Amino acid sequence: MKAKPKSQPALGIDAVMNGPMKATEIRSLAANLMSGDRRALARAITLVESTRPDHRETANRLLHEISDHTGGAIRVGISGAPGVGKSSFIETFGNHVLEQGHKVAVLAVDPSSPRTGGSILGDKTRMETLARNPATFIRPSPSGGTLGGLARRTREAMLICEAAGFDLVIVETVGAGQSEAAVADLVDVFLLLLTPAGGDQLQGLKKGIVELADILVVNKADGELARPAKQTQAEYAGALSLLAKQTEIWSPPVLLASALEGSGIGDIWETIGDYRAAHSGPDGIAAKRAVQAKTWMWRAIEENLIGQIRGDPRAKDRIATLEERVISSDISPSAAADEVLAHFNLWKSEAGS
Numbered sequence: 001m002k003a004k005p006k007s008q009p010a011l012g013i014d015a016v017m018n019g020p021m022k023a024t025e026i027r028s029l030a031a032n033l034m035s036g037d038r039r040a041l042a043r044a045i046t047l048v049e050s051t052r053p054d055h056r057e058t059a060n061r062l063l064h065e066i067s068d069h070t071g072g073a074i075r076v077g078i079s080g081a082p083g084v085g086k087s088s089f090i091e092t093f094g095n096h097v098l099e100q101g102h103k104v105a106v107l108a109v110d111p112s113s114p115r116t117g118g119s120i121l122g123d124k125t126r127m128e129t130l131a132r133n134p135a136t137f138i139r140p141s142p143s144g145g146t147l148g149g150l151a152r153r154t155r156e157a158m159l160i161c162e163a164a165g166f167d168l169v170i171v172e173t174v175g176a177g178q179s180e181a182a183v184a185d186l187v188d189v190f191l192l193l194l195t196p197a198g199g200d201q202l203q204g205l206k207k208g209i210v211e212l213a214d215i216l217v218v219n220k221a222d223g224e225l226a227r228p229a230k231q232t233q234a235e236y237a238g239a240l241s242l243l244a245k246q247t248e249i250w251s252p253p254v255l256l257a258s259a260l261e262g263s264g265i266g267d268i269w270e271t272i273g274d275y276r277a278a279h280s281g282p283d284g285i286a287a288k289r290a291v292q293a294k295t296w297m298w299r300a301i302e303e304n305l306i307g308q309i310r311g312d313p314r315a316k317d318r319i320a321t322l323e324e325r326v327i328s329s330d331i332s333p334s335a336a337a338d339e340v341l342a343h344f345n346l347w348k349s350e351a352g353s
Contacts, residue, residue, distance in 0.1 A: 026065055030163075033164050034066065034163055034165070036164060036165055040164075041137065041160065045139055048156035049141065049153045059156065063156060066163040069162070071162060072162055072167060073166055073168060074168045074188060074189070075158065075171070075186070075188040076169070076189050076191060077170075077171045077173065077189070078170060078191045079191075079193070080195075080219070084193045085195075085219045086193060087108070087127055090108075091128075092259040092260075094170065095129065095130055095133070098135055098136065102135075103165055103166045104169075105137045105166035106127070106137070106139070107139050107171045107172070109141055109171070109172060137166060139157065139161075171183060185296070186292065188285050188288065189214050189215065189272050190213050191214065191272075192209060192212075192213035192215070192217070194219065194254075196218060196221065196229035210239070215255065215268065215275065216252055216253070216254045216255070217254075218236070218255070219258070221256040221263070222260055222263070237254045240252060249279070250275060250278050308344075309340060309344050319340060323336075
């Protein structure tokens with residue numbers, strides 16, 4: 001059994017969040033994180049979620065420091081419409097995986113209010129028994145209105161959890177109607193939860209999210225809903241048979257489960273193992289992660305560019321004027337966007353001269 005790295009002196013939150021950190025402080029935080037220190041784990045995630053430029057620079061240095069200790073976890077995305085029972089399912093599923101000797105991290109993305117930016121962040125209370133297990137880490141994060149309900153720095157938070165020794169990372173998305181392509185570009189296996197009697201074959205075909213799913217699960221298959229659940233399973237299986245296969249090596253199965261009774265949970269865990277085994281070749285999960293990394297690089301570029309434009313004091317008045325012109329149809333949105341970028345490039349050029 002490998003000895004854990006010796007824990008370094010604990011860093012206060014002020015040392016992490018106030019200004020640039022020294023190289024020795026970053027190494028200390030990384031060492032504490034990899035030794036399993038929960039406070040270091042929480043601080044590291046807080047750091048990578050920060051939008052301040054100096055924090056982003058420090059976060060990138062921390063991610064480089066732990067890079068050799070990431071990538072070893074099974075990454076599972078779980079989504080579904082509100083009311084499908086995501087939190088209950090994750091609690092039952094997580095407890096089952098813990099019994100197999102694994103360590104489970106849950107990154108639960110809560111919806112942010114489009115008006116106030118606030119979020120409920122109540123997943124720890126909805127996963128009470130799972131949260132009490134010392135081999136579990138649950139981190140609720142606000143989605144911030146990002147595409148697919150993913151928190152802005154979910155990918156970095158996932159890497160932090162892997163470095164801390166968690167070998168299953170679950171990303172729970174909002175599932176409130178946004179495009180779920182973002183989660184598919186983040187995880188190894190994308191699992192979609194469905195409700196019994198949730199629709200017919202045509203409805204299944206209309207949902208683009210179904211085409212992204214690697215495994216579909218009809219949850220709440222118990223009691224009076226047991227029969228409707230089997231009907232829904234058959235309908236979605238029929239709908240999937242009409243869709244073009246994503247790959248030649250995997251056909252998404254439609255499974256039944258009950259988070260309340262715990263039935264079907266073991267089958268789902270085994271199916272995830274089957275999926276990973278089927279994608280163990282050179283064109284499998286490793287290649288998928290490489291493509292995902294490139295995708296997230298460009299998403300980071302887009303986010304950072306927008307952040308720089310909005311954060312430039314010279315852009316504030318110009319953008320406000322263009323917004324008013326767009327509202328009054330005096331200029332098209334595309335032309336206004338081109339003008340913002342032209343002015344931003346001019347300002348950057350002047351700053352560099």
